Amino acid sequence: MSNKEKTARNATLFALTWPIFIEILLHMLMGNADTLMLSQYSDDAVAAVGVSNQLLMVIIVMFGFIATGTSVLVAQHLGADQKEDAGKIAVVSIIANLLFGVLLSIALFFIGPSLLLIMGLPEELLREATLYLQIVGGFSFIQSILMTIGAVLRSHRFTKDVMYITIGMNILNVIGNYLFIFGPFGIPVLGVTGVAIATTISRTLGLFVIIVVLLYRLKGQLPFTFIHHTFPKYELKNLLKIGIPSAGEHLSYNGSQLVITFFIVMMGTEALTTKVYTQNIMMFVLLFAIAIGQGTQIIIGHQVGARELDQAYKRCIRSLKIAIFVSTSMAIVGYLFSRPLLSIFTDNEQIIVAGSILLLLTIILEPGRAFNLVVINCLRAAGDVKFPVYLGILSMWGVSIPVAYFFGVHLGLGLIGVWIGFIADEWLRGVLMLWRWRQGQWREMSFVDPDKRSKSM
Template sequence: MDHTAKKLTLWALAWPIFIELFLQFLLGAADTLMVSRISDDAVAVVGFSNQLFSAVMTLFVTVASGAGILIAQKLGARKGEDARKIGIMSLTVSGGLGLLLSVVLYLYPKEISAWLQLPSELLPLAETYVSIVGGGMVLVALMSSLSTAIRNTGNTKGPMYIAIGMNVVHVALNYAFIFGVWGFPKLGLLGVALSTVICRLLAVLVLLYMFLHTFERRIALRDFKLFDRGLFGEIMRIGWPLGVNMSCWVFSQMAIFSYIAMIGAAELAARTYMNTLESFCFMLGYSIALALQIQIAHLFGAGRMQEAYRTAYRGLAIGLGLVFVNALVIYAIGKPVLGLFTQDSTIVAFGVSLLGLNILLQPGKMVNMALQNSLNAVGDTKYTMWISLSSLSAIATGVSYWFGIGLGWGLTGIYVAMIMDEYLRGALSFMRWRGRKKLREAGGDMAVEVKPIRGVRQKGALDV
């Protein structure tokens, strides 16, 4: 096996992504734990704000995600110069969109939070946090574009190392600003916001240096003037359905957070704490799903369709085993862990009631992540967009309101609706991948595929 093949194995791609996601989880957990020392209201504001930021991120993630898939496909097809141009255009366009969003969030934080039904008693805290962290949204846009481009070349270790550095700096700055140590002023939630922006700025600078040396031909500053209309059209062809897909999910989550906010601040804080716990389970599956997308896109670009098809199932099997075991572990240790974040018995009780439902939720998420990412890797993004648009609108958003608010089932009802949505989208994605539509259309070795006789292994089949 040559160096490139080794670099693109599922394990080689997945483990750095997992470490990066794990560090992000630790960062989020440390953030939540430290902010909880300020107040439960501050925790609720941070959780609510993160949902808002996820929503606005969909605009530039549309470009970054489409570009990432195309970079992997072009490199698989040995078109390195096209991949380089795509990376450059992704950075410039995403940065421009991020700058526009930064201005809006900096100028209108209170109005946006009130429009999204944040309880009035939390608006002063939201105004501070949203204006500062949201004002730095351009940094998130640049980070997303840079890390996605680097990762899809097969270099998943680089973003991982940067995540390590971000964790160390962010936790240290959080501690300094919250508690006023080492000569820093005691700034509370304002300090947490400043810490977030500072860490992102440092990460962007390191990622940019890495990005300039990522492709075969070094990127110079003058290259950022490049714009290839044809390649950008390819980015948008794949990217805009991804943007709609992500928008559907993010806005459904925002709607759900709004429903929970209507129920009460304690429920909103409980959901924020549960997000932290669920992230530990989610990141294992997502690391496999992202690795699958990179690997399958490279295989697809190289015309190795049969290998791409089987890779998705192997990744799915691994992911299901991981998330199920971890959901059980979270169920077993959830109550004492929740007690680390808050002493409010009502919030802990709400969180504990959701731990059992999480065991059902996570396998459905895994099926979605693995198979939708596989479909996206081969350019079947419109299909994943339509199933997300339908299910997330009708079930994740509509049924959540019906169960949670209309029927009065609260958080439990909302979680039941979320589970229904995940399994429906997972089933539809499985049926589409099994049909191999895009793989057959592209040709490659799929065009000459011979159906195996039952009980006889197909000659030339490749194990991944």
């Protein structure tokens, strides 16, 4: 094994995580820039985009099932010094997600408006939500390729490259929002439509750049021609073996969020707007655990591929402790500064008071969510992909939704009841995920052929 591969496997969590942290932060800033700028335009526009993004998140999860499989398989093969197999996985993933992305984009363009009606969106929000959904959703295949290539580059430890591209996309998006929302230099004010156009243009330019970076960084390691000679049955099988269960867990979560959003729509536009503003702030707390989870997944994927299983076990536990501490600390800071933070988005006193209460409850919520974000990524990196799905579906639909409905709608606690449902779900799943990791079944679930590993090392 070369020194380069050893370095990849032994890379520190911080070295891998901080570019991922910045990347995720900037992705969130793109969404928050939309919300913040639209809040100067109209609270109704914010609510319309918020509901549309709930549907778009489901589509992104569908794209993510191939990207997730890519990340795990490429990392494991690199850890086992099987660069050729890692390259084949990358090629199959990019082509498969491109085709899948085009199909889903077409479907979303035509079916999306009907889904908004099914969700019970108020009539005054329907037109703007539909425009946003059709523009961003119709070009969402761009996001599918961005996600897949990003997964390939991160698994090769090129996390900084993905971060730089995200910075560029974020800058372009903010500039586009400013031009189309505030209309300087005589540019027409397009509101929600302008935000959708800016988002699509920034992603398109980002796609061109990340393709160039991929071809440069992995020069000679992407065997595109092998697909011409044989159908990639083995590669697709393993991608789907990881990706479909992983997508099932994320899809279950986003599906449950759609149902809960329906409950919130029943509470009124003000409640819906409060949820959007509060969750925008919560995402800044959440991103620490997301970045730690993704960085840990890369390290554990390399370690499992090299059969360094005890090191992988300890790495997960250390990362979990860090994530819980950081998430809890940031949740406390978010609550202490809740009023000025919410005031950035709105001057509606009822929204500010309600959002502050939700941010107080977030101090209880975030440690439980840190369990899931870190340990699920560890299980997935090791090949244990089914357990999180089964447990996730059971908890989200058997705990989160019924509890949110009972406290939020039946008892009339509103958004507080919804947050109680979130807390119950995250903590139950989190504790059981840690139990699964400690049990150790994942130690025999690697996707790397041990015989092939021994020949190549």
